[in-house]
Amino acid sequence: MTEETKTQAPATEAPKSEAPTPGAPDLTVQDLQALKVIIDVSSQRGAFKPAEMELVGKTYNRLNTFLEAVTPKKEEANGEAQAAPQTAPAPKAEAPKE
16 A cells, blocks of 8 residues: 555646746747838827837837847848859740851
8 A cells, every 4th residue: 555655646746838828928020020010000090199109110110120130031031042042044045047
């Protein structure tokens, strides 16, 4: 009987789950890009008072700088893919006229 008690796991240990706990912050780069678009559209539609525009503009600029830093640039990705120089196709030769 003593051996059975030693091999059993304690009943107080809860199973671990991989899912985030409810209420945990979940903010992605896509969420930040959506916020940037929301600020842009809102300012175009006149949703902000003139006195608020400075704060909105500074926040937009900080958000834009952050997004540029964390997202890979298309030019860099294309530059790596096009590392080999491309050659122009040779012009077609016409048959000699008789």
